[in-house]
Amino acid sequence: MATVHVVLPYSLYTLARSGAEIELDIAGPITLAAVLGALEAAYPMLAGALRDRATGRRRPLVRFFACQDDQSNLSPDALLPEAVVTGREPLIIVGAIAGG
Amino acid sequence: MPHIRVLVGTRKGAFILTSDAARRDWQVSGPHFGGWEIFHIAGSPANPDRLYASQSSSWFGQVIQRSDDGGVTWNPVGNDFRYFGDPGMHLHYDGTSKPWEFKRVWHLEPSPTDPDTVYAGVEDAALFRSTDGGLTWQELPALREQQGAKWMPGAGGMCLHTILLDPENPARMYVAISAAGAFRSDDGGASWRSINRGLHSQYIPDPEAEVGHCVHRIAMHPARPNTLFMQKHWDVMRSDDAGDAWFEVSGNLPSDFGFAMAVHAHEPDTVYVVPIQSDSEHYPPEGKLRVYRSRAGGNAWDALTDGLPQEHCYVNVLRDAMAVDSLDPCGVYFGTTGGQVYVSSDAGDHWQAIVRDLPAVLSVSVQTLP
Numbered sequence: 001m002a003t004v005h006v007v008l009p010y011s012l013y014t015l016a017r018s019g020a021e022i023e024l025d026i027a028g029p030i031t032l033a034a035v036l037g038a039l040e041a042a043y044p045m046l047a048g049a050l051r052d053r054a055t056g057r058r059r060p061l062v063r064f065f066a067c068q069d070d071q072s073n074l075s076p077d078a079l080l081p082e083a084v085v086t087g088r089e090p091l092i093i094v095g096a097i098a099g100g
Numbered sequence: 101m102p103h104i105r106v107l108v109g110t111r112k113g114a115f116i117l118t119s120d121a122a123r124r125d126w127q128v129s130g131p132h133f134g135g136w137e138i139f140h141i142a143g144s145p146a147n148p149d150r151l152y153a154s155q156s157s158s159w160f161g162q163v164i165q166r167s168d169d170g171g172v173t174w175n176p177v178g179n180d181f182r183y184f185g186d187p188g189m190h191l192h193y194d195g196t197s198k199p200w201e202f203k204r205v206w207h208l209e210p211s212p213t214d215p216d217t218v219y220a221g222v223e224d225a226a227l228f229r230s231t232d233g234g235l236t237w238q239e240l241p242a243l244r245e246q247q248g249a250k251w252m253p254g255a256g257g258m259c260l261h262t263i264l265l266d267p268e269n270p271a272r273m274y275v276a277i278s279a280a281g282a283f284r285s286d287d288g289g290a291s292w293r294s295i296n297r298g299l300h301s302q303y304i305p306d307p308e309a310e311v312g313h314c315v316h317r318i319a320m321h322p323a324r325p326n327t328l329f330m331q332k333h334w335d336v337m338r339s340d341d342a343g344d345a346w347f348e349v350s351g352n353l354p355s356d357f358g359f360a361m362a363v364h365a366h367e368p369d370t371v372y373v374v375p376i377q378s379d380s381e382h383y384p385p386e387g388k389l390r391v392y393r394s395r396a397g398g399n400a401w402d403a404l405t406d407g408l409p410q411e412h413c414y415v416n417v418l419r420d421a422m423a424v425d426s427l428d429p430c431g432v433y434f435g436t437t438g439g440q441v442y443v444s445s446d447a448g449d450h451w452q453a454i455v456r457d458l459p460a461v462l463s464v465s466v467q468t469l470p
């Protein structure tokens with residue numbers, strides 16, 4: 001079991017009524033899909049906010065950052081960086097810069 | 101003493117405006133859901149404390165919020181809007197076909213009798229219904245059988261924006277779609293027919309086509325549900341046979357382009373519109389914000405200006421941003437893209453701004469509370 005730290009943007013932590021940074025206990029390989037699954041299980045109101053309910057595809061204006069890298073286009077089943085798995089670094093979810 | 105609750109959806113949150121029956125002094129609550137687009141908020145006629153709100157974002161998608169205490173507290177409910185079966189393709193601006201894709205909920209229409217039943221009009225155009233207070237949603241897919249493959253988005257998107265439930269006939273309902281037209285069901289949504297005969301639209305290849313008309317709004321008086329008024333992309337129209345045939349009632353309006361429309365609460369032949377300059381100039385003619393009222397069911401219109409800006413006004417009034425209360429005299433309300441919400445407590449003769457500096461107003465609905 002790993003404890004992963006996730007940082008949510010304002011729009012989502014107010015929707016979830018959580019803090020900006022949350023902890024998720026996850027068993028098994030720590031992939032983006034596993035983290036999002038755990039997040040949606042803990043906060044069902046976030047289902048559909050980050051990825052399409054039917055296809056699982058990331059919503060176009062959602063980004064995932066970790067360890068100063070953009071993880072947005074990682075395969076959902078790829079392992080996240082070790083620092084995220086060990087809880088030293090958070091997975092940061094942001095709304096993409098869009099607009100003027 | 102009766103009082104009024106005005107539910108305002110804006111580009112950056114929801115606001116709730118309340119007043120006693122005098123409608124002079126207002127309390128403002130909000131923003132609720134700050135930063136999110138609130139396309140519509142509606143209260144259940146069967147339980148006025150039950151409110152539904154459509155909250156959406158280009159980043160994070162669709163949320164439906166529900167309140168059971170008149171908007172003091174809210175809880176997210178279901179946001180899983182899946183089309184029934186394979187919805188196929190529809191036309192796009194460039195002549196290609198695109199797959200049907202859910203984008204957002206434009207309009208919520210609670211049942212007049214059951215607080216847990218509510219209809220949702222969505223983009224890409226379809227009608228959904230929930231019978232469990234918004235927890236789950238099911239499409240009424242027969243609507244798309246009305247030549248859905250030929251529907252094409254208007255500039256605002258291919259949205260189902262108007263839902264009218266016939267108060268005398270629970271099996272009858274109407275919807276309107278940009279840019280497909282108006283449709284009626286006489287069996288609770290199991291089947292539909294297009295009701296666009298009499299519409300003439302020069303911006304489509306066949307101006308009198310069965311579907312493809314850009315209907316902006318339909319309004320009905322509950323005591324006369326067979327009479328419908330329509331603000332089309334251009335033209336103000338009327339039908340006296342439940343939409344079977346339409347005739348134009350634009351009359352002396354300075355422009356018959358517009359979006360918003362409402363019918364007086366107690367006078368079925370008194371109708372309100374807000375003329376907009378043109379399809380490419382979305383602001384009032386001459387920079388004068390004027391509501392036009394016809395007491396004759398159309399054709400003869402009077403400008404209502406007292407209390408409204410009559411120079412340098414270039415706001416728009418969107419299709420879901422006008423409503424009436426049911427007090428006597430009837431109150432009329434509308435919101436603008438400039439963030440003003442205006443009220444007239446005397447059926448339109450005089451106006452005052454309740455608020456002036458909200459984000460752009462997307463929708464206004466009104467509850468008359470006991």
